[in-house]
Amino acid sequence: MTTAMRVGMSLGAVALAVLLQSGASLADVAGDTALAKMDEAMNRAQTQHFEYDVTNQEPGKAEKKLALVVRLKGEKRLAEFTAPADMKGTKVLMLSPTEMYAYLPAFGKVRRIASSTSDQGFMGLSFAPDDFQTRYGDKYTATIAADSGTEMTLVATPKAGQAQPYGKIVFKVAKDRMLPTELKYFNASGQHIKTETRRIITCQGKICTATEQKMVEHAKGGAWTQMARRTWKVNEPMSDELFTKRALEK
Numbered sequence: 088m089t090t091a092m093r094v095g096m097s098l099g100a101v102a103l104a105v106l107l108q109s110g111a112s113l114a115d116v117a118g119d120t121a122l123a124k125m126d127e128a129m130n131r132a133q134t135q136h137f138e139y140d141v142t143n144q145e146p147g148k149a150e151k152k153l154a155l156v157v158r159l160k161g162e163k164r165l166a167e168f169t170a171p172a173d174m175k176g177t178k179v180l181m182l183s184p185t186e187m188y189a190y191l192p193a194f195g196k197v198r199r200i201a202s203s204t205s206d207q208g209f210m211g212l213s214f215a216p217d218d219f220q221t222r223y224g225d226k227y228t229a230t231i232a233a234d235s236g237t238e239m240t241l242v243a244t245p246k247a248g249q250a251q252p253y254g255k256i257v258f259k260v261a262k263d264r265m266l267p268t269e270l271k272y273f274n275a276s277g278q279h280i281k282t283e284t285r286r287i288i289t290c291q292g293k294i295c296t297a298t299e300q301k302m303v304e305h306a307k308g309g310a311w312t313q314m315a316r317r318t319w320k321v322n323e324p325m326s327d328e329l330f331t332k333r334a335l336e337k
Contacts, residue, residue, distance in 0.1 A: 126224045140315045164180070213312035254276070299313065
């Protein structure tokens, strides 16, 4: 083999490697762009106010009925149980993914929720505080695993240096509104531990949400929680004072 041939083959190998790297980069860019569009679709409202009827089912136990009020302003979340009587007044305040507090009327105190438990169910529910987040692009990077034209599958994994409660989240996204209709959660070992479905999406203008959300915990014998939306208000004034530790005790 001549020197010229060896040089030509080396250059060809380099060119192929660059093309392959470029293809992977483009795929990542496309996934991250889709994830950003999903984030934007879920965060168009300045404020939202929900009332939910909640059904909770733990293996071997009777279904439990609850009622929950959720208020959102930006990334801040305030959830308050209004029923049953033994849980009425219990509140969870989420100021950020790493700063969360709970108020338990029986103790009369505000307690911080450790970020290491943000993927664990609260008060026996299958939904964990971290499951209510609406922004993923700053924490996860995504690739497009499938695209049928009407539905897209995104596989999201934590960005380098980011310690997230889930090792992977697989989203099924309805492309007409760029909202997720199914979320599969995996732990750091790759085990599929939970599946959330979101059904019957309705809109107020360009702001859309699911009427029903259901979380099933595969790692806990199929325990599940279903949240059925009773009322929904968009862009009503909400004071910042509402989303404070001091307000939790009121």
